[in-house]
Amino acid sequence: MKRFELDPKAGERLLAQSLxxxxxxxxxxxxxxxxxxxxxxxxxENITLTCWGKDYxxxxxxxxxxxxxxxxxxxxxxxxLHYLQKATGAPLTxxxxxxxxxxxxxxxxxxxxxxxGNRLVRNTDLAGLEKACRAVAALVGGSRGELGDLFYSFxxxxxxxxxxxxxxxxxxxxPRISILFDAASPEYLPTDVLAIVGxxxxxxxxxxxx
Numbered sequence: 001m002k003r004f005e006l007d008p009k010a011g012e013r014l015l016a017q018s019l020x021x022x023x024x025x026x027x028x029x030x031x032x033x034x035x036x037x038x039x040x041x042x043x044x045e046n047i048t049l050t051c052w053g054k055d056y057x058x059x060x061x062x063x064x065x066x067x068x069x070x071x072x073x074x075x076x077x078x079x080x081l082h083y084l085q086k087a088t089g090a091p092l093t094x095x096x097x098x099x100x101x102x103x104x105x106x107x108x109x110x111x112x113x114x115x116x117g118n119r120l121v122r123n124t125d126l127a128g129l130e131k132a133c134r135a136v137a138a139l140v141g142g143s144r145g146e147l148g149d150l151f152y153s154f155x156x157x158x159x160x161x162x163x164x165x166x167x168x169x170x171x172x173x174x175p176r177i178s179i180l181f182d183a184a185s186p187e188y189l190p191t192d193v194l195a196i197v198g199x200x201x202x203x204x205x206x207x208x209x210x
Contacts, residue, residue, distance in 0.1 A: 015078035015196060022081045023063040029085070031060045038087035038188075039158030051080055051157050053140035058084065075200070082193050083157050090187040096147065096163050096180040099198070102191045112195050116202045117177040124209045126150065126175070129166060132208035154201055160188050162201050
């Protein structure tokens with residue numbers, strides 16, 4: 001994808017624009033190999049992948065994703081196809097990194113923090129955030145961890161897992177929330193797409209906190 005000054009809406013528009021080219025690329029690839037590298041299943045006609053707690057069926061060679069018999073929204077179409085195209089088969093590492101540590105992450109980090117962690121700080125308190133994390137984790141198969149004063153991980157795709165860490169502020173300092181990524185994430189999605197996914201997860205948490 002073309003690199004851009006990321007904001008959530010612009011990111012989703014560029015994801016939509018990328019669908020045509022990425023379908024052309026994927027149509028030339030072996031679907032069985034792509035499914036294996038992505039942690040999905042190939043039945044001879046469709047690849048099945050889990051995304052955000054739901055199973056999606058991706059037809060070949062049309063490369064259209066369906067969920068429960070309905071064509072998936074454009075956002076999920078694009079995320080699934082980018083993931084399928086880039087997947088290397090690398091295992092999850094269990095090591096958490098910030099967007100800054102991903103390839104070209106410095107380009108996005110300031111904007112990313114403003115519409116993920118800072119947005120959560122402005123719109124939640126610890127009790128509300130913990131409630132939201134529990135609800136979203138239950139929905140997608142996430143789990144609580146030991147990092148910081150509050151930590152939850154959320155599997156978005158079979159090998160793309162995001163984490164949220166909350167640090168309680170000391171006297172005179174506000175709390176801080178950061179969205180983190182398993183260090184294997186660049187093996188599966190470009191950094192700009194990972195930033196869009198981080199924004200999506202933030203939105204899901206804010207909805208759950210209401």
